[in-house]
Amino acid sequence: MATTDRVRIDRTHLGRLLARERELFAERTPGSRERFAESSRYLIGGVPMQWMEMWVGGHPVFFERAHGNRITDVDGNELIDFCLGDTGAMAGHSPEPTFAAVAHRMQELGGVTTMLPSDDATWVGRDLARRFGMAKWTFALTATDANRWALRTCRVLTGRPRTLVMSYNYHGSVDESMIVLDEDGRPVSRPGNIGPQVDPTVTSRVVEFNDLAALERELAHGDVACVLAEPALTNIGIVLPDPGYWDEAQRLIRAAGALLIIDETHTLSAGPGGCTRAWGLEPDLVTLGKSIAGGVPIGAYGVSVAVADRIAAEIDTGMVDTSGIGGTLAGNPLCLAAARGTLEHVLTDEAFARMIELGSRFHHGVEEIIDRHRVPWTVEGLGARAELRFAAVKPRNGGESRAAHDAEVEEWLHLYLLNRGILITPFHNMSLMCPATSADDVDRHLALLDEGTAELVAG
Numbered sequence: 001m002a003t004t005d006r007v008r009i010d011r012t013h014l015g016r017l018l019a020r021e022r023e024l025f026a027e028r029t030p031g032s033r034e035r036f037a038e039s040s041r042y043l044i045g046g047v048p049m050q051w052m053e054m055w056v057g058g059h060p061v062f063f064e065r066a067h068g069n070r071i072t073d074v075d076g077n078e079l080i081d082f083c084l085g086d087t088g089a090m091a092g093h094s095p096e097p098t099f100a101a102v103a104h105r106m107q108e109l110g111g112v113t114t115m116l117p118s119d120d121a122t123w124v125g126r127d128l129a130r131r132f133g134m135a136k137w138t139f140a141l142t143a144t145d146a147n148r149w150a151l152r153t154c155r156v157l158t159g160r161p162r163t164l165v166m167s168y169n170y171h172g173s174v175d176e177s178m179i180v181l182d183e184d185g186r187p188v189s190r191p192g193n194i195g196p197q198v199d200p201t202v203t204s205r206v207v208e209f210n211d212l213a214a215l216e217r218e219l220a221h222g223d224v225a226c227v228l229a230e231p232a233l234t235n236i237g238i239v240l241p242d243p244g245y246w247d248e249a250q251r252l253i254r255a256a257g258a259l260l261i262i263d264e265t266h267t268l269s270a271g272p273g274g275c276t277r278a279w280g281l282e283p284d285l286v287t288l289g290k291s292i293a294g295g296v297p298i299g300a301y302g303v304s305v306a307v308a309d310r311i312a313a314e315i316d317t318g319m320v321d322t323s324g325i326g327g328t329l330a331g332n333p334l335c336l337a338a339a340r341g342t343l344e345h346v347l348t349d350e351a352f353a354r355m356i357e358l359g360s361r362f363h364h365g366v367e368e369i370i371d372r373h374r375v376p377w378t379v380e381g382l383g384a385r386a387e388l389r390f391a392a393v394k395p396r397n398g399g400e401s402r403a404a405h406d407a408e409v410e411e412w413l414h415l416y417l418l419n420r421g422i423l424i425t426p427f428h429n430m431s432l433m434c435p436a437t438s439a440d441d442v443d444r445h446l447a448l449l450d451e452g453t454a455e456l457v458a459g
């Protein structure tokens with residue numbers, strides 16, 4: 001459909017709908033509001049982690065229980081969960097096999113943290129090698145740490161100081177990644193980058209995603225140790241690579257003597273081995289986290305045979321005290337029992353096939369709704385994940401995607417769905433399928449989006 005055929009959203013009408021949804025939310029969540037007032041006395045921002053301040057409605061929903069893809073809040077509202085802990089619960093909430101593995105480890109075997117390896121570590125390393133084609137693995141507690149340690153590894157292997165990232169990337173609170181291009185195309189510290197260790201323009205280089213000429217130009221400085229990238233952007237809306245982008249980007253990175261770290265923390269939605277396997281990518285390192293232990297904190301990174309050999313030859317891994325890599329609780333038996341239970345029985349190849357089919361049903365259903373109501377929006381899918389965006393043309397990079405942000409429509413959408421029992425990720429409009437998601441759940445979302453959009457454009 002031509003972008004000129006799209007309707008304009010009437011802002012006054014939108015304002016009225018928004019006011020109604022805010023009121024409805026207040027009526028539905030008195031228990032959460034009370035608890036938020038109390039928690040605000042003791043917790044910074046009233047929440048245990050600052051991202052939880054980003055929910056719509058003035059306060060977050062306090063939840064009581066969560067199983068599969070259902071959350072029940074303290075006011076007794078049941079929610080179909082497409083947020084899934086912003087991917088941390090991609091396996092669903094408290095999946096039975098993960099729970100059994102954790103219970104077995106804690107109750108029968110014992111040993112939550114021992115500073116000794118367990119058999120589960122080898123099993124998980126072998127399974128991740130099978131999935132991603134990376135030869136050797138190590139574990140962290142978060143994807144952020146996996147990225148931090150991967151960057152350090154690349155710096156020591158190449159003897160170069162800088163990291164190159166895509167503008168409006170997100171790889172966790174990694175100092176080197178908090179850099180974007182401003183409206184004039186200049187590298188700057190990302191707005192909202194709290195307490196940077198140093199100005200990231202000193203440590204990093206930044207280019208727009210899908211811009212091969214810029215990638216080549218920045219690599220030509222000869223000081224880039226590694227490119228750290230998601231294979232498709234997922235943290236500023238989903239932005240897919242242009243056809244052939246990664247073939248050429250990988251060639252340029254290799255030719256420049258830099259290493260490529262592919263961060264699959266979110267893009268695991270593309271399949272059991274993420275985009276790396278689905279698209280036949282050949283990174284030097286893969287980083288991961290969030291979902292692979294069924295919600296129990298974990299991070300991991302894997303390296304190619306060549307990188308593994310270079311590590312063996314060049315890094316004195318005996319220098320654990322001051323190496324900057326590792327952590328007391330990383331690789332603990334509890335995490336690894338949870339990861340084994342999850343990878344062996346929950347996030348299986350078969351589960352991915354079903355989740356991806358539902359992702360496609362979701363994506364194409366949203367596309368039809370956009371076309372039927374002629375709203376100036378687009379939707380993008382990546383396997384089990386889909387994302388609605390308030391731009392009539394699909395953005396090709398982070399800068400364009402950021403410009404599509406529409407805070408008012410976004411608040412309306414999130415509240416409209418939440419008030420009718422659907423939870424989507426609070427940052428932008430991301431929805432994720434888990435093994436417990438059903439076609440009926442997807443259709444419920446589509447029916448609500450259809451009704452809500454009809455009302456929105458009727459103004």
Ligand SMILES: Cc1ncc(COP(=O)(O)O)c(C=O)c1O
Binds near residue numbers: 144145290
């Ligand atoms: C692509 C990517 N990498 C890394 C991270 C960091 O994960 P964590 O916050 O669990 O460390 C995130 C978090 O959203 C992410 O989206």
